[in-house]
Amino acid sequence: MRRPVESAQYRAIRYTERLADLEFAVAEYIDRFNHRRLHGEIGLIPPVEAEAAFHTNQPVLNSRERD
Incomplete structure (x- = not known):
């Protein structure tokens, strides 16, 4: 039988891993x-x-004008 303290520690570790995965996924999306x-x-x-381009006051060329 598990001790409650060990179970709580395990849940905290799993939560931290999921949170880190979520932070990484959000950073990739942004x-x-x-x-x-x-x-x-x-x-x-x-x-x-x-x-x-806006901050350097250069005109922005669209993809058709670049070619």
Whole structure:
């Protein structure tokens, strides 16, 4: 039979592992959403690229103008 303290410690470890997995998944989603996703309203470029161009006052070229 398990002791309650050991069971509680095990649950705490499992919770911490699941929380770390969740944090990693959220970080991956945010990275993809901001850095790799092409946004149609701003010329089919990633949002982070559009923001960088805005802050350097350079015009943002859409994908058709790049070729």
